[in-house]
Amino acid sequence: MTPETPRAGDGRAPDVFTPGGFVPMTGFPEREPVDFAIVGAGAGGATLAAKLAEAGFSVVVFDAGPFWRPLDEFASDELEQQKLYWTDPRITGGDDPIALGGNNSGRGVGGSTIHFSMISLRFRPEWFKARSRLGYAVDWPISYEEIRPYYAEAEQALKVAGPVRYPWGPLRGPYPYRPHEVNAPGLVLGRGAEKLGVKWCATPLATVSAPRGKSPPCVYRGFCNFGCSTNAKQSALVVWIPRALKAGAEVRDMAMVTRIEIDRDGLASGVHYVREGESRFQRARNVVVAGYAIETPRLLLNSACPQFPDGLANASGLVGTHLMTHASPGVWATFEEEIRWYKGPPNMAVCEHWNYADEGKDFAGGYAFMSQGPLPMAWAQTVATSRGLWGPALRQQMLRYNHTAGFAPVAETEPRPQNRVELAEETDAYGLKIPKVVFGYSGNDRALQRHSLRFMSEMLEAAGGRDLWTSTDTSHLLGTCRMGDDPRTSVVNADGRTWDIANLWICDGSLFPTSGGVNPSLTIQALACRIGERIKTLARRGELACAP
Amino acid sequence: MARGYPGYDVLAKWRTPSFDEKTREVVRRRIAQPPPRRFFTGPEQQLVEAIVARLIPQPDRAEPIPLAAMLDAFMADGRGQGYRNEAMPPLEQAWRLGLAAIEAEARTRFGRSFAEAAPEDQDAVLRAVQSGEVDRAAWRSMDPASFFREALLKITAGLYYAHPAAWSEIGFGGPASPRGYVRLGLDESDPWEAREAAP
Numbered sequence A: 001m002t003p004e005t006p007r008a009g010d011g012r013a014p015d016v017f018t019p020g021g022f023v024p025m026t027g028f029p030e031r032e033p034v035d036f037a038i039v040g041a042g043a044g045g046a047t048l049a050a051k052l053a054e055a056g057f058s059v060v061v062f063d064a065g066p067f068w069r070p071l072d073e074f075a076s077d078e079l080e081q082q083k084l085y086w087t088d089p090r091i092t093g094g095d096d097p098i099a100l101g102g103n104n105s106g107r108g109v110g111g112s113t114i115h116f117s118m119i120s121l122r123f124r125p126e127w128f129k130a131r132s133r134l135g136y137a138v139d140w141p142i143s144y145e146e147i148r149p150y151y152a153e154a155e156q157a158l159k160v161a162g163p164v165r166y167p168w169g170p171l172r173g174p175y176p177y178r179p180h181e182v183n184a185p186g187l188v189l190g191r192g193a194e195k196l197g198v199k200w201c202a203t204p205l206a207t208v209s210a211p212r213g214k215s216p217p218c219v220y221r222g223f224c225n226f227g228c229s230t231n232a233k234q235s236a237l238v239v240w241i242p243r244a245l246k247a248g249a250e251v252r253d254m255a256m257v258t259r260i261e262i263d264r265d266g267l268a269s270g271v272h273y274v275r276e277g278e279s280r281f282q283r284a285r286n287v288v289v290a291g292y293a294i295e296t297p298r299l300l301l302n303s304a305c306p307q308f309p310d311g312l313a314n315a316s317g318l319v320g321t322h323l324m325t326h327a328s329p330g331v332w333a334t335f336e337e338e339i340r341w342y343k344g345p346p347n348m349a350v351c352e353h354w355n356y357a358d359e360g361k362d363f364a365g366g367y368a369f370m371s372q373g374p375l376p377m378a379w380a381q382t383v384a385t386s387r388g389l390w391g392p393a394l395r396q397q398m399l400r401y402n403h404t405a406g407f408a409p410v411a412e413t414e415p416r417p418q419n420r421v422e423l424a425e426e427t428d429a430y431g432l433k434i435p436k437v438v439f440g441y442s443g444n445d446r447a448l449q450r451h452s453l454r455f456m457s458e459m460l461e462a463a464g465g466r467d468l469w470t471s472t473d474t475s476h477l478l479g480t481c482r483m484g485d486d487p488r489t490s491v492v493n494a495d496g497r498t499w500d501i502a503n504l505w506i507c508d509g510s511l512f513p514t515s516g517g518v519n520p521s522l523t524i525q526a527l528a529c530r531i532g533e534r535i536k537t538l539a540r541r542g543e544l545a546c547a548p
Numbered sequence B: 001m002a003r004g005y006p007g008y009d010v011l012a013k014w015r016t017p018s019f020d021e022k023t024r025e026v027v028r029r030r031i032a033q034p035p036p037r038r039f040f041t042g043p044e045q046q047l048v049e050a051i052v053a054r055l056i057p058q059p060d061r062a063e064p065i066p067l068a069a070m071l072d073a074f075m076a077d078g079r080g081q082g083y084r085n086e087a088m089p090p091l092e093q094a095w096r097l098g099l100a101a102i103e104a105e106a107r108t109r110f111g112r113s114f115a116e117a118a119p120e121d122q123d124a125v126l127r128a129v130q131s132g133e134v135d136r137a138a139w140r141s142m143d144p145a146s147f148f149r150e151a152l153l154k155i156t157a158g159l160y161y162a163h164p165a166a167w168s169e170i171g172f173g174g175p176a177s178p179r180g181y182v183r184l185g186l187d188e189s190d191p192w193e194a195r196e197a198a199p
């Protein structure tokens, strides 16, 4: 059986914690509508699936990719593990084309959290009201106070390992698990921060620092971006999917949703999907799209029908627009000491100074930055493409691998309508139009990145780095189905419910009105917890097409 | 600095807790006899051999890392990078077009094929492609510099450093499951890590 053969079905699903094992799973018939059909089992979809199933709803989650068993299938190997990434054809363009593929999204149950770096940071409270409190971009339709309990819930669910007192933001209690010992590249950041007089700390990470159930503590093998073979990483596959299954949800792996069906009343009635080469249809009372900031708008646009010729939930014309990324230009230096940055999670120390300081900035927005730990393949590609090195010069530079350290920011970008996901004319193996991602930085985005490069360089030098050089890159993609208070300027409301179709919801990074200067997945999971709670409340009040 | 790691061999850890079964299976395939050519044509393969010998020369290796064969397998498997720039054709076409254009450039410049040109001349062609200073006709709408950076160099460099021999060369710990590491600090290393040559 290859990973491309579905494994979940016939009353069972793979047990991620047992080699070759299975756990029982509910099966729902296709002709009976389920309460919720969720498209995508990543940070947003898997979390919501667990919450809704635990609330008593009938739930089927579809994922286009495999249901992995990390213990059996994740090799300690960069090249082999490229299998985790979404590599269906996509086109990238605009003034500053974004690298896609493994750089930003995964395919498989657990979504991009299978290969994410586990950094689990909260937004700065004021960012939820960026326009009214800080004077840039737009406000979210919810406040920090509204999402705060769900941040706490997500941190508990993931047993985030972090400091007792996080040095930035409002005072709050310790993280659920103690912080990890900081590795050498992180200590370099700490040394630099202390020289410059700014705060730093061990990065709050979603990998356990002590045993947790069937997850052993992290062994610092450093292959986190290529899947965690020990299950120390608290990915959606390890945390939310087992909870969802236990509460009676069904997961359909290797099931690509191709279109959302709309009935005569203009409501969603189910999803068309392809599994084992067969076109199938699942009826549903509600459909949730949680396919990542590219696939989510793509599915809405590809589901255009006579009632909604411009795509679903697109009366505002905003589906696919306001795409944001986090810019991550790197600064690198050679050190006298041995760094050996392949050990431990890649980003063990963080500095959020410029997310919380408002003085001394020539730009709006913020950035966090972290110590780095690239493995050889990825590192060689950075060295070769950024510096144009080849021949003996490349091998020479690579010999410094164990003496190199550096920083890269999670640099906020502005939400702008012209940055977007649209459909290209070309079609993929399913006959669906492939997505085209168009992106360019604003003047503010560039000023922010220049500031980050200056500051990080200063710190790296203060820490003892020599021969500094820089690279460019991006990471997370967000926006494209922004939430808001006004149907004219947003796609969904604060509950993730689309303005145009009352039983169509969105629950993933597409919702973000602004990107903030931190990695997004904790906020995505907190939002999903909140949306789950809101759906429960709405159902109780009789405001949904179903009740638990 | 950059003193190297003489005598260090990642594969010596094969039977230790740094290698699990899945990783052994994957690495075994990587270091086995390269599979027969599937993607490049015969002449293309010769050209690729000549190009990668300049991009990543391995005069120090009795048994060079079989980069051209690894490239062929990478292209034949068709997993690609998961996206392409709008100014680039799909990866397969980009390679075919790029290789033909490099060959054409060598013939215009030196009146002989790239593979037969002197190493300095080969480097001159590659540098010209890298900076985009080539006869554009043979490249059609593809940007030579982008092809050089995003396809040719990026993939080749990645594949070289995906080979265990390259891991040993730079002192990378290599596969590390289930054992992982214990000593994480500055100038710290576990007994199962590489030792750097004395200054």
Ligand SMILES: Cc1cc2nc3c(=O)[nH]c(=O)nc-3n(C[C@H](O)[C@H](O)[C@H](O)COP(=O)(O)OP(=O)(O)OC[C@H]3O[C@@H](n4cnc5c(N)ncnc54)[C@H](O)[C@@H]3O)c2cc1C
Pocket: A039, A040, A041, A042, A043, A044, A045, A062, A063, A064, A065, A102, A103, A104, A105, A106, A107, A108, A109, A110, A111, A112, A113, A115, A116, A117, A118, A119, A120, A121, A225, A255, A256, A257, A258, A290, A291, A292, A293, A295, A296, A299, A476, A477, A507, A508, A509, A510, A519, A520, A521, A522, A524
């Ligand atoms: C290398 C890397 C490191 C990262 N590190 C961090 C980090 O340290 N901290 C952090 O907060 N974030 C990190 N991220 C980002 C984070 O992983 C993502 O932002 C987050 O997982 C996105 O959640 P999502 O729900 O939007 O989508 P995903 O988690 O990507 O889930 C989407 C799922 O939907 C499925 N899908 C899509 N379309 C369909 C369809 N039509 N039919 C069926 N299934 C479909 C996909 O297969 C996928 O499994 C990292 C990302 C990368 C690439």
Ligand code: SF4
Pocket: A207, A217, A218, A219, A220, A221, A222, A223, A224, A227, A228, A229, A230, A231, A232, A233, A344, A345
């Ligand atoms: S370093 Fe920890 S989290 Fe990362 S892959 Fe290894 S065990 Fe998993």
